[in-house]
Amino acid sequence: MNKETIRTGSQKGLLFGIVMIFLVLINFHIMAATMISKVLGTNVLRGAFPEVRFMIIFLVIFGMWAGWSAVRREGSTTNKLFEGLIGGMTTGLVVALFGLILFFLLETQTDVRRYLTALSFASIDIFLLGLRGMGILTLFGLFTLTGVLGGALAVGLRSQAVANFIKKIKTSIRNLRQRITDSLPDNVKKYGKYIFYLLLLVLLLLLPARWGSYNNFVFGMVGIYVILGIGLNIMLGLSGQFMIGIAALFAMGAYSVALLNSPFPHGLMWGFWPSLAVGVVMAVIGGLLLGLPIMRLRGDYLGIVTLGFGEIIRILLNSDLLTDLTGGPRGIQNIQQPTFLGMPFNDVSYAYLIIIAMAVSIFLYYRIENSRTGRAWLSIKEDALVSQATGVDVQKYKLLALCVGAAFAGLAGGIFAARNQFTGPNDHTLMVSINVLSVVIVGGINSIPGIILGSFALRGLPELLRELETYRLLVFGALLVFMMIVRPEGLWPASRPDLEEKGNTGLKEDLDPEENEGRSDD
């Protein structure tokens, strides 16, 4: 028991108390209790209030967390327990003070919802556990108690014995895995990667037909963002151009498919496949038009210019000026469905289409990345000046990166528009660009598995978070910050390829030195 103990405990307690107040003010305690009741199997109607006991479970968990985090790593066991106690007590005190205010509001029937929209009497009542005045004391007691519990838990779980136990388990798992790997025949070890891919392929082939249209939709969304992410990664990750306007290129693809394959406004019914091709070409042209004047820009200046470009395109699509061409804010509806061998598309076929598009994109990406072009891009990203002095035509390659990236964005846009059978300016807002940027960085720059994981995290997660209703973007934002702090290098960071061995075992005898010389000449 010393000053430090009290300081840490009260600081953490204060923090948790404030967080609790915030959660109550946004009615999150109701949401949490509802979620708990759902987990425990009791359904709560939307808009209805869950039972108090679920609320108490939430408070217990929260209090234990407060106690847990108040415990420092060093110090004696009593000290730690005391820290938990202080933490819980401070949280309890803060919450109780807040409860007192709430109680006062409840007693005087003061309606503050004009300013704090979530603070209804029913919500206050359930927070006070239905006990009114006694609820305040109960809350204080609850947090104090759970604080100690949390502290005890922390002492217990962080103890040497537990650490040893975990270590032991980890070692045995590693041993087991080692033994399994060892026991596998060499062929399997060698082709393990391919077997995995094969399994993945089979899974991808089987699933879309099985798991229902909603999952197909979400999966498709993720796939489209993977393609977009690959496109952006070529610009951002490979050639180092900070692009926040990929929505514009996405829009070019989407609008091309929409305009060329819908009855309105132009009545062009080119069919899906030709319009998709045009969409890709249009996106490339868009990338070229964007890239040509801004070759000299770097870093954040490039970022803001591309952001401006994205906004310009969106506003123009929406504007009166181009209404006759693009349908204005109404967008383009009734985009015709593609057919394949005479069969019209449904959600399953779209899932397959997106899987194929994804696979093709990934394939193309890897091929380009591991080539002279890809290395030229990487060198530009590292140091454009030296790269140029080494012989890379920096402007040409930057432009090429924009165009190739744009092609992917156009492809994604075309599929996107056809799948929704509709596209409008609201599909191509700044948020799309920001989302794609986040996909690439959260996943791990220059890493395809990273981009896939990132897409799942950023496009799949909000869908999975739908259970949280209006809280989903709040939670999502917090998770985004959290992910960046925990894994700043991305979910699956890229690694550099091992090339030296490849060169050593190269087809030496096949090479004709004269031929090489000739090549370097032309």
Place this chain on the structure above:
Amino acid sequence: MKLSRLFILAVIFVMILSACGPAAEAPEAEEPVGVDPTEICENDDFGCAVIAPGQTIKIGMGSPMTGGNAAFGIDAEQAGMIAVADAGEHEGFQFELIAEDDGGTPEGGAAVANKFAADPTVVGVAGHLFSGATFAAMPIYEELGIPMLSPSATNPDLTRQGSRVFNRVPFTDEAQGQAAAEYMFNDLGFRKVAFLHDGQDYGKGLAEIAAATFESLGGEVVELMGITPGEADYSPVLSTIAAQSPDALYFGGYTQEGVVLTNNMPTSGMEYVVFFGCDGTFGVDYLARTGANGEGTYHATPRTPPETPEKDGFDAAYQERWGQAPGELSPFSWNSYDTTTMLIKMVKEVSFVGTDGSLYIPRGALVDAVRNLTSYVGISGTYTCFPDGDCNIEGPTFWIVENGDFVAVN
């Protein structure tokens, strides 16, 4: 190292997959008690939605609940909640409103529609609110026979698709725009009017039709221009228009921009110009936030029945439950209540308890019932659905703001 990463990926992948297994199959009717659903359901175009005992009858709602347009979605949800609370029980089954966030975007609309489509207990959708989202969502409901009744999607093209499931209660831009232009020209005697819109599909369509009608009547359209929505200061555009000294400023759009325009007019050389709004600018929020500037401005609503007890009851319930007045968040509180209530009413009409004690709702019958709705008296007007899905046949009422209140002028 690499293998282990792949392994993690596989695990995550499988977890995600298993988290979203295939939708539960509807239980089959077995016990011979109550009405035998087999024949009815087999003859129905879309089959039956089966609500097992203990489940709720779900009414979906797709609306923007986050982002810049969140006020619309939150308001619709809140009004819908009241409607569900008012609906009470039906044959021992409860109604539930599932409001999902579609962000107002087509992408979100399709996501929400697919979410609803995956849940066999969602029988109707009181939405979507925004036209773009509605367009993307419509084909999905069409396939499954889930009737839609939108409180606010006004894009005229929506009812020109030949959709069987889509219906809406707001009047179309045509009806209102023409009436407004005629009212301005004939009754108010304006000859020079500037038309502004917020660049969104609702406001733009409205302003364009109003301007075209006004011109055909012989009036002078001094300006037809879009503005950027969501801004806090429109004095530049107003100053520019003021130079052409119009009699009135017609605005197609929503309260937020309408309020800013009204408040900016006196300082932009338009102190003598009449502001003429639409049903998007009608609402207590407009009154509260324009104050003296709002005096003498015109607005429109669907023809509203005189203050009915039902409307008062709703207003009181809304205030009580949410601590805000209806109309404060968006002009669509009443419409949203009506659409939800109508859907619930139709569900009550067509549903029956099957032999197994489950509630059976023939989807095709429900779709037709909503389409055939006649003379439904709601709190926001009287509705009869046309074969194309437009349910509002009556012309608008125009209102003038006098002494801080709306007064009907026709």
Place this chain on the structure above:
Amino acid sequence: MTEIIIEAVKVSKYFGGLKAVNEVDLQIPKGSIYSIIGPNGAGKTTLFNCISGFYIPETGDILYYGTPIQGMPTNFIASQGISRTYQNVRLFGNLTAMENVLIGLHNKLRSNWLDAIMHSPRFTRENSWSMEEAVSLLDFVGLKGYGDFLASNLPYGMQRRLEIARALANKPRLLLLDEPTAGMNIQETTDLTHFIQRLRDELEISIILIEHDMKVVMGISDRITVLDYGTKIAEGSPDEIQSNPRVIEAYLGPGGAALAEKYRSQRRKNNA
């Protein structure tokens, strides 16, 4: 007379009022090791930058095989066979050593992104050739086995050599080395000196060298130019330069020549 590979004719480069390089004339014979020395800030690196295309000289011409190249894009100049290294090592730090060399090979390859996508015969051929070439280059500079290391993780001396390997990948006719021995210990310096001689002797590359280490300069240079305040103050063989009073003055300040002479005679005495 031997062929002149590169020639500077009254080249001047100003930064604001500062004449970083002032009407400098240079003639580098093919196959020679040519050193540029001078005190800090004498304009040596600026001259390099003019040759490699980073700067466009205000006046004067830079003739490469008799053709002016000033103002050309740097990548174009590089593609004509002029490679360089940098005073403070500038590698692509987040790429492996192999990749660094492969980027150096950029100009020697012709396959474009379409070839890469389709793995056309040209791509396959070039790919294996370039890999092998890169490995042998790494081998040549003594970095065998370090190919898969990130360039930034290599020790300093290796980074220097990797930079040279990258420059060599371009198959230069002319190699500009900017203080290659800076920060090296005596052993490394000696190795590098031999290495530079090997470059010239085995690969017939002409080399311009900026160097502060007089031992290196005097040991391997065919000719030396001395710059001071952007102006060429002397040119000649190492022996000539060593005894040039202006050079000594530039290095040691006014009166330096006398001082140096005194010092030298003292040393001679000691040796004797």
Place this chain on the structure above:
Amino acid sequence: MDANQSSPPKLTRRNYSKIIRPIFGILVLGYILWRLYLVLIVEQAYSAEVWVRLLISGLIIGGVYALIAIGYTLVYGILFMINFAHGEVMMIGTFAGYFLFEITKGINVAGAGNPPLSFSDAYPFLSVILAFLVGMTVSATAGYFLEKIAYRPLRGAPRLIPLISAIGASFFLQNAAQLLFSPQVRDYANPQAIARGSGWNLMINESRIVITYTGVLTFVLSILLMIGLYVMVQKTKLGKAMRAVASDKKTAALMGIDVDAIISRTFIISGALAGAAGVMWGLHNGLVHFYVGFLPGIKAFTAAVLGGIGNIPGAMLGGMFLGLVESLGPTALGISFQLKDVIAFLIMIVILVFRPSGLLGEVLSEEKV
């Protein structure tokens, strides 16, 4: 290793941007000049009072943009990161001011028997000062905690990482405000004396031009704050420390400067400026809602880049410039106001194409070796 070829090289030259940029510039500039010629000389559609009105609103909005832009620039100058959540910090300040006015409006200071008189009407000057103090304090606190929670753990990470963290923080703050205060749009309860729309009247061409009190307050205060900040950065010890940290964190730390503390203070200062901008925004425009920071945030970011990010006078210039372009641009070019952002962004692109580091940014020569 091959021997060198002895044949002299063929020399040709190609350089795209040297041709493209002038063409691009001439096209845009030509279009702008042509439109200006049409509107100003051929049509002469607008008389002086219109231009004066546009100028006034441009200056006011420019002042607000400049103030927010300085926040971006300060943070960028020190951390080289785009503080994407800066608009949300401003939003928080706007809300703080809103609540203060609601409170002062609610206090009745009239004696018994008199008609009710609220505190803010009775002491408008005091309540406005209070509102600014509260708004700036709250925003500064928000800025401080934002840095501490979302950015400090990422010190030293690649530059794009804090950007994503900032985007997450922006989502969080926006949605937190929506959940706390509902998505409703609210009005600032200005003191009676500086009610929105009231002001000095100026007659030009027999037409009344209102120079609103709130507008003057906004403009003057933003200029004063900017001057104050500039003086602070140039003259005070803190300012010097900030500049030292901006130019080299490591060396600054070696010189005994507490880098973390300086960064914290930078966030506090930029937050306070954003808070002031928020209260001004509320007083002048009246609107406050959870989304209020988004658009000004993007615009101010644009302004900061336009002026040369990291450069304080640049941010001021950029903000003013952007405000004026937004307000005067559409009218002067005879283009629909719907496209005013297109004009603003296009002009920004043109400027950046020709001055790749912004108006006042350090001209990073490509030759920097």
